Amino acid sequence: MTYIFYQVDAFSDKLFEGNPAGVMFVDTFFSTKMMQKIAEENNLSETAFVVRRGNTFDLRWFTPKVEIDFCGHATIATAHVLHKEYGLDPPFIFNSKIGELRVTIRKGLYVLSAPIPKIKPLVKPENLEGVFKSLPIDSFKAGKDIYFVFDTFKEIINYKLDITKISNLSKNGVGITARYSDEFDIISRFFVPNEGIAEDPVTGSAHAALGVYWSRAIGKNKLKAYQASERGGVILLEVTDNHINIIGNAITYMKAEIRITHVD
Helix, strand or coil: CCEEEEEEEEECCCCCCEEEEEEEEEEEECCCCHHHHHHHHCCCCCCEEEEEEEEEEEEEEEEECCCECCHHHHHHHHHHHHHHHEEEEEEEEEEEEEEEEEEEEEEEEEEEEEECCEEEEEECCCCCCCCCCCCEEEEEEECCEEEECCCCCHHCCCCCCHHHHHHHHHCCCCEEEEEECCCCEEEEEEEEECCCEEECCCCCCHHHHHHHHHHHCCCCCCEEEEECCCEECCCCCCCCEEEEEEEEEEEEEEEEECCCCCCC
C-alpha cells in the first residue's frame, strides 16, 4: 500500500532551520514494531503517526530508536500539515499518551497547549563530574528528563557535546539552560543520545519544562526562548495555572509516498 508522508521543519518559517519531523497519516496504527521500523528508516528526530477519529486525531511519536510519550515539534508539524496541506481549520485536538493536546493558530503561528509538567529538584545528580567545564547552579527533573541550569549563556553556547558522558547522566533527555539576552529570555540545548538523538535541534517538549521553570525563576509568564543547536530555533512560551502554550512556526519541506508491501 501507498501512504503519504510529509517532512516539516517546525519552529521555523525557513527551510533547513528548526526541527524536522515526519508526519504520516494512517487509517489505523500499524504495530509498534512496524512504526519503529518506519521511524528508523526516516532517520528524523521524530516521526508522528496520525489516525483520524471524527473531529480529533490519535497521535503517536517515534524516534529512530524508541516510542516517546510527547513530542512538541512533531505535534506542531502535524497541525501544520492538517492546515496547509489538507485545508482543515483549527482547533486541532490530539489524543496522546500524556492526554489531550490542542493546537490553534494565532497571528500565523501554531499554538500548542500542553499540560503543565511537574518540576522536581534534582538532588545530588549522579555522574556529573567532568561532564561540564563548570558546575550548574541548579538542576531539576521533569518527567523522565533532567535539566541543568548554568550561570551564563556562554556555557550553553560553548559546550562541546561528549555523547558518552551525557549518556551516563540519564537514559532519557538531558537539557542545559541559562538566561540569555535582551532579545531572548532563555537559551537551551537538549540531548537524547540514548533515544537515537545526539542533539535535538529544537525541542517543544523540553520547553514545556523550561517554560515552567524559568517562569517561576524570573517571574514572567510570557517567555521568548532560543535553542542553540546547529539549526537553531525560536519558541514563544506562555505559562498559565493549568497549561503551557508552546508557540512557533512551521514550513513543509517534502511530500512523498511510502510504499509498504506488508503491514504488521
